[in-house]
Amino acid sequence: MLKKTMLTWLGALLVWCLWSGIAMAESSSVQVSIAKFPVKVNGQMMNNKQLDYPFVVYKDVTYIPLNWDLMQELELNIDWTAAEGLKIYRSCCTSPYWMYPALDKTKYIQSGKAANLLTRTYSAKVATAPIQLWGAQIVNDKEEYPFLEFRDVTYMPLTWTFAHTRLMMDLQFSLEEGLSIWSGQDQVLQQIVYDDAEALYVDAMGKDYKTYAMMKIDKKLQTKPEWIEKEQAQNIRDKAAQDAQAGAYEGKKVAIERVGNSLTYEGFQLGELRKEEQGILGDTKLQIEGTLYEIDSKRKLLAVYTYFPIAVIGPPPSSRYQLFAIIDGQLRPVTNYLYKPQHVVKNTDGSVWIARDRMPFRDFYFRGSGLLALMDINGNIRLANEVWNEQDISPLGFNSPTRNPVEPDGRLIVRLYGKSYTNELGIDPSTGLNSLTSELIDPQKDGLYEVLPTLELRKLSKAPDDGLSFYRDNEGDIYTIQLYSNTVTNWTQNRSKTWSDIELLQ
Numbered sequence: 001m002l003k004k005t006m007l008t009w010l011g012a013l014l015v016w017c018l019w020s021g022i023a024m025a026e027s028s029s030v031q032v033s034i035a036k037f038p039v040k041v042n043g044q045m046m047n048n049k050q051l052d053y054p055f056v057v058y059k060d061v062t063y064i065p066l067n068w069d070l071m072q073e074l075e076l077n078i079d080w081t082a083a084e085g086l087k088i089y090r091s092c093c094t095s096p097y098w099m100y101p102a103l104d105k106t107k108y109i110q111s112g113k114a115a116n117l118l119t120r121t122y123s124a125k126v127a128t129a130p131i132q133l134w135g136a137q138i139v140n141d142k143e144e145y146p147f148l149e150f151r152d153v154t155y156m157p158l159t160w161t162f163a164h165t166r167l168m169m170d171l172q173f174s175l176e177e178g179l180s181i182w183s184g185q186d187q188v189l190q191q192i193v194y195d196d197a198e199a200l201y202v203d204a205m206g207k208d209y210k211t212y213a214m215m216k217i218d219k220k221l222q223t224k225p226e227w228i229e230k231e232q233a234q235n236i237r238d239k240a241a242q243d244a245q246a247g248a249y250e251g252k253k254v255a256i257e258r259v260g261n262s263l264t265y266e267g268f269q270l271g272e273l274r275k276e277e278q279g280i281l282g283d284t285k286l287q288i289e290g291t292l293y294e295i296d297s298k299r300k301l302l303a304v305y306t307y308f309p310i311a312v313i314g315p316p317p318s319s320r321y322q323l324f325a326i327i328d329g330q331l332r333p334v335t336n337y338l339y340k341p342q343h344v345v346k347n348t349d350g351s352v353w354i355a356r357d358r359m360p361f362r363d364f365y366f367r368g369s370g371l372l373a374l375m376d377i378n379g380n381i382r383l384a385n386e387v388w389n390e391q392d393i394s395p396l397g398f399n400s401p402t403r404n405p406v407e408p409d410g411r412l413i414v415r416l417y418g419k420s421y422t423n424e425l426g427i428d429p430s431t432g433l434n435s436l437t438s439e440l441i442d443p444q445k446d447g448l449y450e451v452l453p454t455l456e457l458r459k460l461s462k463a464p465d466d467g468l469s470f471y472r473d474n475e476g477d478i479y480t481i482q483l484y485s486n487t488v489t490n491w492t493q494n495r496s497k498t499w500s501d502i503e504l505l506q
Contacts, residue, residue: 031121032056032063032150038178041073042185043500044108052112053153055179056124061145062179063155064163073108075099075184076167085130086154090167101209102186102501124150134166164465170485172498182485186501189215189225189486192471192479194240195402200471200479200488201228201236207505215504217488219473221497225504243401249343251293256304258288265290265302268324268331273306276318281308286318293344295352299379300326303340314361327379336383336423339369343398347410350377351453355395355412363467364432368422370394372414374455387455391419391428396448397472405472410453413460413478415470418446432467448478448491461491 035055039046039062048054053065064070066088071078075098079087091099100106127147131138131154140146145157156162158181163169170182187205190212194201199216202225206213214233215225228236256265261278263270277286287309293301307319323334323341342356351374358370370392372384385393394415397405406412417431420441446463460478464470468480477492486504489496 028126029123030058030126030148032058032124032148033121034116034118035062035179036118040178040180041070041108042182043180043498043503044110047110047112049116049118050112050114051110051116052114053151054112054114054116056122056148056150056155058124058148058157059145062158063148063150064158064181065150066154066156069108069111072106073184074169074181084132087132088156088167089132089134092168097186097209098184100184102505103207105502122150124148124155127154133162136166164484168484170482170487172485172487180498182487182498185485186505187484187486188501188504189217189481189488189499191469192481193401194236195219195471195473197474200473201233201240202481202488203237204504219477219490221488221490221495225499240401244399247401247404249345249398251291251301251303251341251344254290254292254302256288256290258286263288263304263306265304268302268326270304270322270324270331271333274318274320277306281317282310284308284310291340293341295344295346295375298328299352299375301334301341301344301354302326305340325375325379325381332379334373334381336386337371337373337381338423338425339366339371341371343395343405345406347406347453348408349410349453351375351410353395353406353410353412353453354381355398357394357398358392358431360432361427362432364427364429365392367391367424367426367428370417372412372451374453382455384451384455385421388416388457389421390416390445391422392417392431394470396470396478400472402474403472403476407476412451413472414449414451415463416445416447416449416457417463417466418442418444461494464489464491 033056035048035057039048039055046055053067056063066078075090077089077091125148127140127149131140131147138147145159147157148155158171160171163171172180190203190205192200192202199218202215202217204213204215214228214236216228217225254265256263261273263273287307289305291303295301302324304322307316310316321339323337325332325334337354339356339359341354343353345353347353354373354375356371358365368391372393372395373381374384375381385391395405396413396415397403418441448460450458450460464480465483467483471479473479477490480489480491481487482489485498486501487496487498
């Protein structure tokens, strides 16, 4: 079966090369250079001086050859038909690995006897054949970095949008190490669940691809992770859950009374139901949930959630959140906080953080659901999203079991996304694991910040990928695990380490 598949693919490739060769004669010529910096593919250094299809650079962007053996190593799919041209995509999301389990994968062996010179340029041509990138048609003559043809092979620009956003490749670059491309890697490292003075404890995919295991990773990121015995791993998970529960910052459930079409709480008039909330939807009645956050004797917060309990993807029909402040016995609606707070934390100076992370929807997030507000000692509330002109703000560290997310002086770590504030509800297609766009209003603002109870900001680092889970350890350092490679990053100390799936599983 494998032999037949390879013959079919190679036959299509031969037709593609002949067809593209004719098209190239009519396409525009450009000058490219052989990449002079180190290039690694899944940890293996590429011999760019001898490869028949080396990595090249055009307009300061690295281009990757779409030849058969390299695509197999990266576990990318390529199809070609005369009617639709070249299609590049990835088979994913139906198994815990991509195309092949890491331990069953054929080792990639470089081939080539070329004599590529790093001191000269070579002629390539802009590809004219139809190209689709995971279903999206490429208008190649409009692209700033077009697909190219070099030595009768199509080359793809390794832009962030093409390689990372669309094809789920992890690109890493540094002046010391050059370019590292990680693709088709089994996601062995899953999520950090606990830490101590020396190590992180990470839920990991078991070698059988069916069960969860755990790995211990030295915080210095200098040694190979170690597998932990099943019983010890469960003890660590239990300890993490216990410590997380002890540090929870959630409110308590309270009853909200409905009188006719009005809502009340202990004599406070919360307002009238909207017309669409007053009747019955299908065979369901409106559900009303209340959560009370008791800050001190003078200040309380009350969150009210109304919805019809209908099973749908996304929020139930006609659902809404309302937030009220009760200050010295007086009710104050908080009209710009449109979601339920997840964390309400009182600082030593009497100010109060009112925080929640973004609300997920499939692979995306609800626009404006990541909220941070600050209440002063008199009960006045300022929404940081408005002050900083930020659509979403993610508070970090609240799910980490070994450290209080708020410092004694009230400092907090947050993630900003560089998108302008809006109170418009809906899905943001430029966020999440498989974002449809990657637009930023202010890319320089996208990053991790320390914020004071005065709402002053101090930038700590550049922005990680969207959709990552953050973990704050007992020293206050922020860690993430990359989406498409087994990379652990300490953003506070600005260091990271990537292990191949084979290295971890063997």
